[in-house]
Amino acid sequence: MAKMQISKGSEARQAEYFPCRPAFGTSGRPVVLWANYFEMKVQHQPLFKYQLEVKPVAQKEKKLQAKDAKGLKLMNIIKTALQKVGPDHPLVTEFKNQVITLRSLTLPDNKTVVVDYTLEGHEDQYEVLFNGPIDVDLPAMFRYLTTMDDPSGSVSFPRHEDVIDALNVIMGHSPRGNSQIASIGRSRFFPIDQQTRQTESLSLGWNEAIRGYFQSARPATGRLLLNANVSHGVFRPAGPARNLFTPPALYDKRTLHKNMSKLRARVTYYDDTGNAKRVVVKMLQGLAIPYLAEGKEANPPKVTEIGATAGKVQFYLTGPTGSNKLTANKYYTRPVYMPAEAVEIIPGQPLQRKLNARETPTLINFACRSPVANATSITTFGRKCFQLDGNEKLSEFGVKIEKDLLTINGRELKNPAIRYKNHKDAFPREGSWNMKRVNVLKPGGKIDWWTFVHVDPHPRGDDKTAVTHIMNGEFTKVLTNMGIPIAEKPMHPQGLVVDTRSKHPVVAVRAVFDQVKESKGAKGAQYVFVILAQNDPDIYAAVKTLGDTEFGIHTTCMVRKHFLKGKPMDQYFANVGLKINLKMGGNNHQIKNDIAIIREGKTMVVGYDVTHPPPGSNAPSLVGLVASVDKELSQWPAAAWAQDSRVEILDQTLQAKFGERLVLWQNKNQGRLPENIIIFRDGVSEGQFKQVLDKELPLIREACRGKYPANSTGPKITVVVSVKRHQTRFFPTHSQHMTKSHNVATGTVVDRGVTQAKIWDFFLVAHAALQGTARPAHYTVLLDEVFRSTLGQGIAAANGIQELTHEMCYMFGRATKAVSICPPAYYADIVCTRQRAYMPDLFSDTSDTASVGGASSTSRGGFGNDISKTVHPNLKNSMYYI
Structure with a gap:
């Protein structure tokens, strides 16, 4: 399998979009794993699909007309309609708008069935229109999976989506039609009967978390798979x-x-x-x-x-x-x-609002389970929930699900060595290392003018004294020992005080920033450290908004409890120091053996992401864009903006912001523009891959045309989608290949078994999950003009992108451990989070009602709904967001 090559004819058809996998990767130590998939055996027979339209029938004699049918009402109407048209037909449905059959239905001439509905106390009528049938070519999909060749030459993705959708309707029909199972969305099912459900109480017993299961049919090379995973949902009382x-x-x-x-x-x-x-x-x-x-x-x-x-x-x-x-x-x-x-x-009604600060930890603890526990649940309770065994409906459609989880081959990439100043190295174990007796690789600018601020509406003298003593001594000592240049004493030795007892948080914080700005003898404060009495979203939002956008001063918030433990604070301040050095333009560490494709200083790496508001909110979606400016991949200045709510694909603003990143690279690299650009696009679904290429890529190319000389061919571009929100999990089969938390080893990469040979993608577990089941990141190459042209068409290109992505996970600047998603995508997400702090009215994490009825009309942070705030010129080319 490792030597498998894709035919040249197929590769030529996808020379630009969705490039064929050049080969399977070979680097690393081989390992055998279990994946949370079952193999599906399906008869190669054609299927027929009907699209349903359900509408109320107007009745003139009635004052109160029937409403549109939804949820259980819609389900009951469709059940009745199907009993009328096909009591003896093999058919399945998702009880919304689709019916899949093995043969055509016998329908009236107008293809409409009238259903009487009385379950809600009204004598209503509904029309159910059967549009179709449409042929679902199951044999064609199996021919593609066997040959990995599409005669049409189509570059659409995903392929045969209609067939996969039909198979999911077949698989979901039985659990969806079971009154003891609640379904959410297309693929999640939750047992709600008192005997078998597994729950955890939330909100003093009002709401409860229920353990359920996810399932989805997935195509793979030469076979069809059923992806099954544990899922958790929050439901209202019953x-x-x-x-x-x-x-x-x-x-x-x-x-x-x-x-x-x-x-x-x-x-x-x-x-x-x-x-x-x-x-x-x-x-x-x-x-x-x-x-x-x-x-x-x-x-x-x-x-x-x-x-x-x-x-x-x-x-x-x-x-x-x-x-x-x-x-x-x-x-x-x-x-x-x-x-x-x-x-x-009625049981099984999902909670629609966002969880509050008390509920979230309870749900996390309930959902956090070991790999063994999850694998066992999938193969026992999950199969029972999906009704995979002894299911007559599946047998009618020729579907059989194998009993055991899928066994696949993976590889364990070697953890890279980490280099600090004076060629001192650290060697990670399970993706983690420490900074004992080492200095940051490159210090940022010296902090000559800094101060600290106490935030406490009810200060205790002893606590304040302890914090003041530490900030005037141990704090700067730790930073200096790390090699971070900072003045020994603050501008205000006793610190300043934010008085929130009689003032609005924004007013109180602004008053302190005004004091800092006007301090006698100060040439302009560079850094303000804020000591919070506890985690306080309002104060945090005020500090970051004022510091980042109005005053242009770097800020770091710390919680007072860390100062009062009576223990040395070296480790805590060292972690704070990593952020400080990045904000000031420094480089904390790098990979000992430079990443080959990056070391020449001709490649810019970009990451961007879009985050969306919670359900029920009309707040805008926020975009974060970061780009490297050096060959060490140490500094990632950012751009951020808002766009229409819940719109994932970027608009024209991307062109301007991308152009700004090119100019910044040019300014940092002796006037040269990058020859290569590697882009990590975070968070898009498979159905949106082509939109990234059709809508976002042209904007990026246009930005390049505006900056590169007219006679230049422009940069080579590679676009990789990185996704964490998927349902694939891997489990170790041997104790020699697992971490302390019983997860797969750090650096585990999988590019076969659960993938398609023709699609250039891979799964990577770069990090060590301290608890729970590690979630791999999934990377898919949408466009490649860099790796194959630089490293060659075969195995070298396949290994190159996997090794680059893995080693970049060790380059996340504010941590001494590998992270689960590559830093460009991670940083972009952090930028979006910082943008939320500037708009607390629109993005309340503590309000119970914000996610139900939209933004509150009362200002939490005092900044209203202003989405136009931009980062101050003093900070905009720095990692202010870290």
Whole structure:
């Protein structure tokens, strides 16, 4: 397999976009692994696909017309429609808009089926239109997987997406149709029955995390695979509504109302004798408290008994003429009030908001499991959840899933040696090393003018004294011993104080920055260290926004508890020092044996990423772009901007910002422009790969045309997509090839077994996961004009890009360990995070409501929703964001 070459004919057709894999890599020590995939055996038979359209039927005699069907309602309508058209047909569906069959359905001439729907207490009708059928050419996909050759010469990606989509409908039909399994999205399934579900309580029992499973069909060389992984979701409460009120002392009315809002429930209606009459599905609006505010509800609604009919439910309508007691019968347009005993909340309703600071650690701890635990869950509970064994529906469609996880071949790349000043080297073990008795490789500019600031609304004299003593002694001593030049004493020996007791955080922080700026004798402060009483998002946002955008002063925030442990602070201050040196233009370390393609100083490496707002928010998406300026890959100045909300592909701004990176490289390299540009594009999905090439690459080339001489051919460009949000995991098969946390060894690379020979991609586990299951980074080459032209067409190019990416993971400047994703992509993500700090109103990490109803109207950081803030000229060409 290592010597497998792709045919020249195939390579010629993809000379530019999606270049063929030049060879499989060979460097490193061979290792046998398990992957979280099962092999799929599928009969090579054609399939038929119908697209469904479900619409309510207008009924003139009805005052209240039917609404569009969603969720469980849509599912029940489609179930009924399929029973009408194909009770004996082999068919599957995802209960939304697709049906896959083995033969054509017998349909009315208009291809429409009318369904009566009464489960929600209304006699509604819906039309289900069957568009199609469309042929799904399963045999053609298997011919491609066997030959790795597409007769059409298409450069689309991913190939045969329609077939994979149809297979996923087949695989998801049974769990999706099971009332004891909740499905989220296209591929995630969660057991919700009391006997088998695995849960962790959140929010004082209101919400719960449930362990579930992900599955997706994936093409690989010569075969089809089912990717299966453990997944975790957060769900809202379920069961009798009366349980939500116990113990009552834990909740106020607002909390109860908020947590019950928009929950779907089964509501039991009773007749006059108190016997159950019918059950309908309704959406809860909350508690029966019209004003919600304490003390404003003089006449609350009354339900006199369990099973009360509408005539026995009383509430008051308050208006200009006073309070008028009405019954639900007489004022039916108001919300229906039901006793909690008559309401049962439907299980499996996912939480839509972002988790708060208390809930997030609980979920992380619940989801953090060893590789062995996850592998065991996949092969036992996962298979049961997916109903892979003894499934008649899968048998009808000729699908069989092998019992065991896939065994594949990988390689373990050697950890590189790390070089510090005076040729002193460190040798990583499990991707980590320390800086004992070494200095940073190259110090940044000297910090002549610096100060520190206490932030504490309730300061204790002893604590303040301890911090002041350390900042005037041990702090600068550690930095100096690291080789970081800094004045021994601060501008303000006692430090300054941010008073947040009587001032808004922004006002208080601005006052301190004004003091720093106006300090007598200061030529202009270069650095402000902020000592926080605790992690404080508001103060942090104010410090970074004012320092980065208005005053042009580097800042670092530290938490006071680290100063009060009574232990030497060498390690903590050393970590802080790494950030300081990078901000000041220094280089902390480099790879002992320079990366070959970089060492000549002719290659610029670029990374960019887009981050999106949380669900329910209309905040903009944020772009971070970084680019190297030296052959040591030590400095990565950045550009950042906002674009339309939830838009992943970049617009025209990319051209201008990329041009700025070229100018900066030129200024740092004696007027020369780079001959090669290697781009790591982070975070795009497979379906967006071609958009990167069709929309973003032309903007990059146009930026180059604007900077390179007219008679120049311009730079050679390679574009690599780096992705962490995928579901592939690897497990060691032998103790000699695992870390202390029982994960695969650092440097593990996989480019076969779960990949396609024709697609140039690979998985890399560069880091050591301290706990949980290590997630590999997935790299896919979309365009290559650098590696094959520099290293050759074969194995050297395959090894070259893998080794470069691996060694770059040891070049993350603020850490003494390898990171999980290559630094250009990592830095770009950090830039986006810093941009969020400039817009705290739009990106609140602590507000429970921000992700539900959009941005708050009350300013948290005092900066409003200004997305136009730019980095101060003093800092814009530095690593201010680190």
